[in-house]
Structures are given as C-alpha cells and as structure tokens.
Amino acid sequence: MIPDVMTDRPTLFNELDRTTLGKLAPTSLVVLPVGATEQHGPHLATGTDTFAVEHITRAAAALASDSGSIIVAPTLPFGSSDHHLAFGATMSIGTQTYYAVIRDLVASLITDGFRKILVVNGHGGNHELVQLAARDLALLHTEVRITGPRVSSGYALEVLRRQPDGRWLLAIGDPFTIGAALSAAAQATPVHR
Numbered sequence: 001m002i003p004d005v006m007t008d009r010p011t012l013f014n015e016l017d018r019t020t021l022g023k024l025a026p027t028s029l030v031v032l033p034v035g036a037t038e039q040h041g042p043h044l045a046t047g048t049d050t051f052a053v054e055h056i057t058r059a060a061a062a063l064a065s066d067s068g069s070i071i072v073a074p075t076l077p078f079g080s081s082d083h084h085l086a087f088g089a090t091m092s093i094g095t096q097t098y099y100a101v102i103r104d105l106v107a108s109l110i111t112d113g114f115r116k117i118l119v120v121n122g123h124g125g126n127h128e129l130v131q132l133a134a135r136d137l138a139l140l141h142t143e144v145r146i147t148g149p150r151v152s153s154g155y156a157l158e159v160l161r162r163q164p165d166g167r168w169l170l171a172i173g174d175p176f177t178i179g180a181a182l183s184a185a186a187q188a189t190p191v192h193r
C-alpha cells in the first residue's frame, strides 16, 4: 500500500518543540534523509535526488509508523557533487566538508538523546562519505553500531535482527529499500546509556 503523504503524514523533527523531542528521542528512531542539488541531465530538475529521498523517506516512515515512533529530520539538500560541476547547474559541498557535515549532524542527534539513527542517502556521490562518517562516529560512540558499506534492505534487516537491543547508526545506500528496514529499526529496543 502506498501511503498518502498528504493525509498520512510522518512525524517531522522540525515541526516539534524541544520538550516534545526530548521526551520522544530516547525511544524513537530518527531518520535523516540526505540528497543533492546538481544537474541531472537536460531533462530533470536539479532537486531530483533531494525530492526523491525526501518523498520516499517520509512515505516509508508513514507506512512504518505502526512499528514504533519514527521522526524524520529535515532533508539535507546539498551533497558531494563535485563530479557534476563540469556540467553546470550544480551546488556541491566538497569532500572534507561534506564528511564533517554528516558527522556533525549525526553527533547532534546523539547529543539530542536519540539512540536509533538512520541516514538515508539519495545520491551516489555521498555514499562513501556517509559511510566514513558512520565509521568514525561508531569509534567515538561505542554503543553505536554500523552496517557494511553497501546495504540492501535484506542485509539491514539481518543486522537489526541480530542486534535487537543494540544502538546503531545505519547508513543505507538505496532509498528504495528502506520500508522494511524502517519497520524493523523502529521495533527494536535501544539500550539505555
């Protein structure tokens, strides 16, 4: 069933106040969609990656809302798109800066009290940097678990099943497979710090 995102809306981070988010954070899954603003050939809008990952993430969160509390963070509309600059119509964040942006945003969510964090990536150029940030965050926050470099929904589910009580950061390369992973992630119980 495709949820109607106009009526069946997910819970959005930026529509809640700090009191509400503070109460929800310890038991909620927070999902951060990351996109890009770049040329997409002569026929598609420069926001294609961002529109797609935001829509799919919100629809999946609405669909999986019966599984537990899911909060969708604002979509990061810029990505690592230096390889598109030669074509024009592109706004890119450089490699080191993009890595730092992801690391800082996820670290903020950890400080906010979230124990279950899912980064959903809608642009290929972001992939390695999201994974690298995830790996470094896991070293800093030993209770955070990460998955392997290329993640299918089946693999993500297997990891979640094996670590039902773990705390994790999960970076997923393919936004089209997140529905089932979101359900499993929302159902899992986080450990308390």
Ligand SMILES: [Zn+2]
Pocket (backbone or CB within 6 Å): 036, 038, 049, 122, 123, 124, 125
């Ligand atoms: Zn892209």
